[in-house]
Amino acid sequence: MNFAFGTPSSIIFGAGTMEQQLGAQVKKLNGSRVFILTDPGIAKVGILEKVQQILKKEGFEVGVYDQVVPEPPIETVDKIAEEVKDNAYDLLVGLGGGSAMDVTKVVSILVTNGGSARDYTGSDKIKKPGLPTIMLPTTAGTGSEVTKIAIFSFPEEEVKKGIVSPHLFATAAIVDPSLTYKLPPNLTAYTGMDAFIHAAESYISKNANKFTEGLSLIAIDLIAKNLRTAVSDGDNAEARYNMSLGSLIAGIAFGNAGVGAVHAMAYPLGGQFHLPHGLANTLMLRYVMEYNVVSCLDKFAVIAEAMGENTEGLSVREAAFKAIEAMINLAKDTNVPTRLRDVNIPKEAIPKMAAAGINETRLLSNNPRKLTQKDLEDIYTNAW
Template identity: 55%
Template sequence: MTMSYFRTPPTLLTGRGSVGQIGKEARKLGATKVLIVTDKVIVQAGLLPYVSKPLEAEGILYDVLDEVVPEPPFENLEQMAEKIQDNHYDLFIGIGGGSVLDAAKVLSIMITNPVNIRELVGTDKVAHPGIPTILVPTTAGTGSEVTCNAIFTDQRDMVKKGIVSPYLLPAVAIVDAELTFTVPPSVTAATGMDALVHAIESYTSVRANQITDGIALQAIKLISRSLRQAVFNPHDVKAREEMALGSLMAGMSFGNAGVGAVHALAYPLGGKFKVPHGVANAMLLVYVMKYNVVAHLPKFAEIAKAMGERVEGMSVREAAERAIVAMGTLARDLGIPTSLKDVGVTSADLPAMAQEASQIDRLLNNNPRWLTVKEIEQIYRDALGE
């Protein structure tokens, strides 16, 4: 067995009602003045009291910053950091989807690392720990509450960029499925497919190990059997709970084994065409799986089994290809766009997109099969329907 690291938050709280413990967890961290980082959607949905009331019960003072925007650009982070710089908070609580959680993580390090945010882009560029954080997801998808990653939009270059540092891990992650019950079907579908991408890409990553493999396969199993129910019957409590747990486990897996070509190819879609992260990943997954499958047939066969496909009596290759068929069926069932034409991409856009994606070595180096610019462009062409 080769040496590997496995990083996860020191404390994970899961299960319905677990968010009610957030005041006590904040008290354990010595918090006296808390900043709740969120967005206006969470406030309007009435989810803020899930966090604020337990803080009040513990006598902990808090302010609310609800200015995170979807797929936040660096400028959004800079504006918020300037506003809170001198307020001397000793704990940040992020409650929301992946954009909010990523923003909370990076705001915490911006306070203690007073440099231009672009200087933090990349891996291990953060010099000092940030303000402690507690993260509470309200969607079952990004897994941001348990990863060292944060993704933002660079409007100058029109591409998504990542900040990766162990200092982004929260002190506490709380995953309470009850907070996902009001998520609309389209968001449930997109974020759920995003979680499935995390699980599949980390399972097939060249950095995968026995720990991440077990977690990723269980995530695939949970998400595959519960995502349709969560989308089409939002009040199915069991499906919502399995999605929340599956997303958490997928995050733990990809936070350590990494993700690959799906994410790399999705970045230009998000940056230039404003395609939401989960949708971009879901649109490209089948096409990248078709390219990658020959690089690790046994693992793709295991993915098919985890998705509930009947592969008894099949060869390893036949079973592996069943995973691709099953994924395509799931995406169609959920109404995920199947062609890049659906989001405004044209054939003329593909060479530049391929060139951009080819530069994202941090992700492409994890992919089980090597990709050239020409091969990336061909995957885009397949996804465009050409």
């Protein structure tokens, strides 16, 4: 099959790379007035201050927006872009989880393309490259630092929608695992499960190719073998290193191969009930994979092996179902709920969620097995 493969222009990985490389990258990109976009949590744990110090020491002018919220409403992007234009900032730093980085990516293109973020909802609607951007992820999950996708909530419609364009690739991603050391266990688990789901869904995606399949499997292996330790012992540098690496590689894989029905069915949970993205995904994981497994038994058997399951002597079908068991165990061992009722989603909400989920055609078209609205209702019912 034919395919294209894309990533940011440069990816820098390793503990301490933020301190060692950020100034040099800003210089390389001819930045002088740097604007940092982050969330209040990052400001509170002292990471923002450290980033500001590094940039100021190098002689750059530094501005900050530290009010990015989870599931960012689309309107916030327009306001921040105005601030960037008014102050003539010439380089943006996205510091935080998926929300801070997604906002940064779209602010960057609004400054050069004009208009409102709403105008660019959907695929390939952005004409010109944006301001240079540097991404500094503080979680090991979203992969946003290496994808051309940004996701926003549309509060009045109670849905989440994506903006997709090659112009949303960051100019540079600096992935420094030490920025994740202070992430609490529950957020480590939610974001880590999101990364795992990126790896698993991209592996079985209809748009997967040999490039992405190899990356997906490396990520599955790293995440399945390190997430438990990263959650139970957050100071474990090796587990954090492997989780950041797994999340980064999963990001590149799903950024090119796409994700499927787990994400499509998690979006209504985010849009209507404001559940954290990784939690919403984990709630759907088992039930979507139980639906998918018969469509690609071979691939599921390979996933089981990559997760470290002993598949010796098993038939392909038995090994495939072992992958699902291993996924359930990963969620349980990291204390992430796996049923909708566990997080108080009313059963009556299912028809409306299924009606919203079936519109996620960008994601559902990647899923290895076709789904109708009735299938979505059945899967939500199983998950309840």
